Amino acid sequence: MARLVCISNRVADPRKTEAGGLAVALSGALQANGGMWFGWSGKILPEDGATPAETPVHQQQAGNVTLATLDLSQWDHDAYYLGYSNAVLWPVFHYRLDLADFDAGYIGGYRRVNQLFAAKLMPLLKEDDIVWVHDYHLIPLASELRALGCRNKIGFFLHIPLPPPQIFTAIPAHDWLARALFAYDLVGFQSEADLEHFNRYASTEARAEDRDGDGRRWRAFGRTLRTAAFPIGIDVEEFDALTHAHDATEMYRRMREEYSRRQLLVGVDRLDYSKGLPQRLRAFRELLRRHPDNIRRATLIQIAAPSREDVDAYGDILRELESLAGSMNGDFGELDWVPVRYMHRTMARKRLPGLYRAARVALVTPLRDGMNLVAKEFVAAQDPEDPGVLVLSRFAGAVEQMREGAVLVNPYDSTATADAIQFALQLPLAERRRRHQNLMATIRRFDVHWWCQAFLEELSTADAEPT
Ligand code: ADP
Secondary structure: OOOEEEEEEEOOOOOOOOOOHHHHHHHHHHHHHOEEEEEEEEEEEOOOOOOOOOOOOEEEEEOOEEEEEEEEEHHHHHHHHHHHHHHHHHHHHOOOHHHOOOOOOHHHHHHHHHHHHHHHHHHHOOOOOEEEEEOHHHOOHHHHHHHOOOOOEEEEEOOOOOOOHHHHOOOOOHHHHHHHHOOOOEEEEOOHHHHHHHHHHHHHOOOOEEOOOOOOEEEEOOEEEEEEEOOOOOOHHHHHHHHHOHHHHHHHHHHHHHOOOOEEEEEEEEOOHHHOHHHHHHHHHHHHHHOHHHOOOEEEEEEEEOOOOOOHHHHHHHHHHHHHHHHHHHHHOEOOEOOEEEEOOOOOOOOHHHHHHHOOEEEEOOOOEOOOHHHHHHHHHOOOOOOOEEEEEOOEOOHHHHOOOOEEEOOOOHHHHHHHHHHHHOOOHHHHHHHHHHHHHHHHHOOHHHHHHHHHHHHHOOOOOOO
């Protein structure tokens, strides 16, 4: 089989574990196929030394995976990563035009870093390598590689949502971004909804030709592009092993002991405005008001991993959460009970399944999410004999696969969400088992190996194109 070359903003050593859906998913894919993982090292070069272009790519072997990384200048990092990627694309793709900062200086840095990636990657590529580019930081990478003469098959997977044209077209350079997507042979999305948004843009804005009339093959800008939805999954076996290993078992035991006569609810997220954390706490406050049988009985453990703290909007959400959790505990707490245990930290991955398993209900209530892997991990960690219930936002990509077993909510509606949480807390055992079985069947079938194989199979059969 041809070598797989994955490119993403950050490269994670597959032997280590860290938070972030992308890192977890890619480690599995590369280890299985062998290959190279190329991206930013996380290092910033000193201002008075060599430029990023003059600095060699650092290569390191991790099992059968070569990790190849480059360094960035402070200037490039600020415009490309903090600026265009996380203050323009992230908010707009999550439907938050109000949080976008369309500073005209950012796009130059975004383009420059994508050009740097292309220039540094090109000499490392072999003729028949399959190239797989990941996520919104690197949308123009294929077009920059093509400009350097790259003829490899190149696929792109967008891990975050794609908004409808009405929102996407608010980006000043939306036509440039869309055109850049046509340099790929295959573009994959998390959900059918995202795919439909792309298709609408392709036909109405890009005036692309729908080759087969089914929205799967588009012709524009002299190229043919395939599009499809590939909902990302988790490594169910790996997660099962983690769940039954020592650290998670110990965590589970401790939590069960501590909450033996109480109902435990959990939320596990990166601290991000897309995750709907203040709305979630408000819904939990509504639960205590509307269903006071939960007072002294239900506790919500909310773990929020620090994330992108250099971007302004993230500081605001941090303060809002701290103050909400504090006021809820002040209003409702008792000497021997607090309603909310809020922690601003990353939890060790080895212990996480133990927390999931001890919980009766998980609150996965993003305002918008590409997929949401926590929803899948929670289900996978449950005891099938006595499983917990997933409360899931209708705005998570995962909803397309999980609507049969999860309790669906609109996170903007705190009253209805409170009632849905109460419903979830009171579901009888037989119903909990039925829902869990349903969800497990889907999670097993569409796991991370399926995701990877389905994408790569589709890419390998894409038409060879003159560049
Ligand atoms: P995102 O990629 O936006 O962070 P996902 O839900 O798709 O959201 O993936 C999050 C991944 O990071 C999951 O594997 C989850 O277990 C992990 N994670 C999220 N928050 C935490 C946390 N507070 N502590 C430890 N791991 C976390």
